[in-house]
Amino acid sequence: MIHSEKTSRDGKAQERFLIAGENGFSEYWRRDKSPVEILELAKLLRGIRKVVSQVGRNSGSVVWEGMPITRSDSIEIDPSPIMGRYPIPAVQADIAIGLAIRSAYLKTEWTGHVLKLAQTKLELPPMYAYKFSLFLDIAEKVYADLVANRSILGLYAAKAREWEIAKAAKQFISPPSFSELLHIWWRIAADAEQETYKQPYEDHSVVEMAGRASTSQPYTKPMALLNSIVEDLITHCAALPSVTERCEYRLNRYASIFNELLEMVKFWPADRKDPFLLSADFTEDVAQEDQEMDAVKATLLSFADEIESTIETKHVDFTEQVRLLVANFGDVVRVEGNDIVMPAKKNVDNALLYKLKTVLQLAAQRNISFSRGLDSGRIDRTRLYRAPTTGSIFNLKKTKYELHNDIVLLVDCTGSMSEPTKWSKAELIYQTLFTAIHDYNANARIFAYNERNETCRITEIFKQGQFFSVTPHGRTASGEAIIATAISLKPGARKPFIIHITDGASNWGCGVRDAIAYCKKKKINLLTLGLECDPMNKTALSEEYGEMIQFVNTMEQFPNVFKKLLSPK
Secondary structure, eight states, rough: OEESSSSOOOSOOOOOOOEEEEEGGGGGGGOOOOOSHHHHHHHHHHHHHHHHHOOOOOOOOEBTTOOOSSSTTTTEETTTTTEEEESOOOOHHHHHHHHHHHHHHHHHTTTTHHHHHHHHOOOOHHHHHHHHHHHHHHHHHHHHHHHTTTTHHHHHHHHHHHHHHHHHHOOOSSSSSHHHHHHHHHHHTOOSSSOOOGSSSOOOOEEEETEEEEOOTTTHHHHHHTTTTTHHTTTHHHHHHHHHHHHHHHHHHHHHHHHHHHHHHHHHOOOOOOOSSHHHHHHHHHHHHHHHHHHHHHHOOOOHHHHHHHHHHTSOOHHHHHHHHHGGGGOOOOOOOOOHHHHHOOOOOHHHHHHHHHHHHHHHHEEEEEEEEEESEEGGGGGGGTTTTOOOEEEEEEEEEEOOOOOEEEEEEEEEGHHHHHHHHHHOOOHHHHHHHHHHTTEEEEEEEETTTTTEEEEOETTTEEEEEEEOOOOOOOHHEEEEEEHSSTOOOOOOOEEEEESOOSSSTTSSSHHHHHHHHHHHHEEEEEEEHHHHHHHHHHHHGGGGGEEESGGGHHHHHHHHHSSOO
């Protein structure tokens, strides 16, 4: 049903229409939609990939369940919440986004490693191992949602959790069942308020045994036991510095309560798929549901290529252009533009900014202008005739420095820069340097490059007065990044500069030799700043860039190093 939010009674055009189901969180940012199924699936998938990239490094590539998996780290999302209505309502899109966010956290927190540890460390009889696998699955979902709750992404995870629990509830068998217990615990433990699990659980389930209904409370005691580990997952586990320590801690904590839990639920059926305590009738129902899901996957499989091709067209692909410009074109890696960014805190050192602006003044052009006809200032001899009438005989001299060159900063944002201290220092340097340049040239731009999914991605990280950032990740394809940046410069730009900030030599792709040659041919000044390089990288960078590189070890050195870099060779 569509109805207007604001009735137009004054003859003006309607500003906006409300669509039922559009009151979800994603409605605030998801604007690119389509009523065409394939396009809408592609557009939502693109949005989900952008959101998931904020989860962290190694969060994986997202595909709809049923689409071909081209990478081992892919996240498959159940498409059933969003199928059937296009554009997809925001409330349904929120669920799909939440599913992807949880899967990403499960990946970054190495749930797969926890499962492997469990298989090697715990030896349980098959019927108990089945229950432990269910317990481990829900416990890890609880943990992933608790991690998501630390940011706004937890809102989406909560939407997915509500949907998953409601979906599972349709399959619950008569209580008590282990699956129902675990899903109730998931809802309680992962609550964003983090208060519900501290309260005693009020069990209202009705148990039917031998044809009689009983109001006994089978879930009360096991729920208290399950809730006893939630505090540890929230605080102690989060305090551990390494992901391997967190994996071992979680598994040990799960295992520490499982035997006691098992004594309480040993004779409960686990779920409808329980092969040990349920008849084959349930198995037939499950098989029918699996067939329905397979039909949905088959539908998506037929759309897969078109969905991926629709997503790909959004990014500028430089790969073929780069291949045409290098000798070893067989080594060229895929290089494309990227628009997935996250806001960055402004990190500018004012003292360093002042020194850099002083250095840049030496290279900038000085323009002098006068404001005339003022009531104060210096006397303007040419307007003395106004003295007896208006008295506006003063002027003010203004000196403005301008850099007329096209200037682009290119920041190495690959895995070697990911160490927090180094990245913080790099941010300070490139933001301060760019701020200084931007004061003299408002058209200056700044790009970062990193690797994602076997692709070198070029991302603009300053837009509309706001610094953004990308996650340092992957290998260093400096050659492709430099050539792609050079290609992006406006044709006919006056003495363009590319200032490349890196901490190491190129270790992926075609290398920088052809990139340097291309810049020389196009009369582009390529300058490289080596940031906190170790001796091996210094040697490699010196061999690659020759006199076009200067190294920075301390912040105090930076203004003089930059001055040397700018001086004519």
